[in-house]
Amino acid sequence: MKFKKRKNLTPEAIDNTTEACAYEGVKYYPVFTSRRDGATNFSMRLFEIAPGKSTAKHKHSYEHEVYILSGDGFLLLDDKKIKIGKDDCFLIEPYEFHQLIGGENKISFICIVPNREKIQPD
Amino acid sequence: MKFKKRKNLTPEAIDNTTEACAYEGVKYYPVFTSRRDGATNFSMRLFEIAPGKSTAKHKHSYEHEVYILSGDGFLLLDDKKIKIGKDDCFLIEPYEFHQLIGGENKISFICIVPNREKIQPD
Numbered sequence: 001m002k003f004k005k006r007k008n009l010t011p012e013a014i015d016n017t018t019e020a021c022a023y024e025g026v027k028y029y030p031v032f033t034s035r036r037d038g039a040t041n042f043s044m045r046l047f048e049i050a051p052g053k054s055t056a057k058h059k060h061s062y063e064h065e066v067y068i069l070s071g072d073g074f075l076l077l078d079d080k081k082i083k084i085g086k087d088d089c090f091l092i093e094p095y096e097f098h099q100l101i102g103g104e105n106k107i108s109f110i111c112i113v114p115n116r117e118k119i120q121p122d
Numbered sequence: 123m124k125f126k127k128r129k130n131l132t133p134e135a136i137d138n139t140t141e142a143c144a145y146e147g148v149k150y151y152p153v154f155t156s157r158r159d160g161a162t163n164f165s166m167r168l169f170e171i172a173p174g175k176s177t178a179k180h181k182h183s184y185e186h187e188v189y190i191l192s193g194d195g196f197l198l199l200d201d202k203k204i205k206i207g208k209d210d211c212f213l214i215e216p217y218e219f220h221q222l223i224g225g226e227n228k229i230s231f232i233c234i235v236p237n238r239e240k241i242q243p244d
């Protein structure tokens with residue numbers, strides 16, 4: 001068993017360039033990953049996006065499952081801009097273009113992805 | 123993309139008997155599952171446990187990744203009883219005996235599991 005408290009997590013540079021989240025105003029916290037924690041199938045990450053900042057608009061071969069913990073912002077999905085806030089959840093499917101954008105209050109969310117060895121890019 | 127709001131989720135009976143969570147005082151909400159939402163690799167579920175109630179003590183061949191959204195309670199892991207609350211996260215590894223127990227305030231958490239077709243029991 002691995003046990004962590006959010007307050008003790010430390011932000012890191014994201015090292016998966018396909019994620020394209022290493023931008024000013026975006027904090028990435030690995031919670032459980034295959035490499036460090038021995039997670040078998042999927043990894044949990046926590047992100048915080050400052051007001052008005054955003055991830056890159058990007059797509060990839062694997063899905064995201066996201067749960068918004070606090071704050072507000074927008075999900076840009078293809079050409080749709082969807083307002084998001086606390087307790088919203090979404091599944092972004094493989095190859096969907098997406099971008100997370102901070103709103104008026106810092107938005108934080110967890111985002112689960114399959115582990116790298118499970119990812120089968122085209 | 124699938125988008126859901128927590129307030130619109132409805133509790134369901136859990137139909138995976140290995141999970142053993144269908145107990146009085148334990149509410150199970152599927153958020154994203156392979157069968158209904160086309161989630162490729164893993165499923166997100168939300169649980170609420172009333173004060174003093176608990177899941178069964180159980181184990182299984184696959185991992186859990188858990189994020190506590192609110193409330194407080196205990197994680198029983200083998201013979202250890204660990205106090206848990208908002209913003210605690212844990213990875214329960216395959217075949218670890220575990221039980222979630224409600225504390226003074228209703229505890230709610232998300233729990234991610236691999237999809238059934240990814241599970242390879244002994």
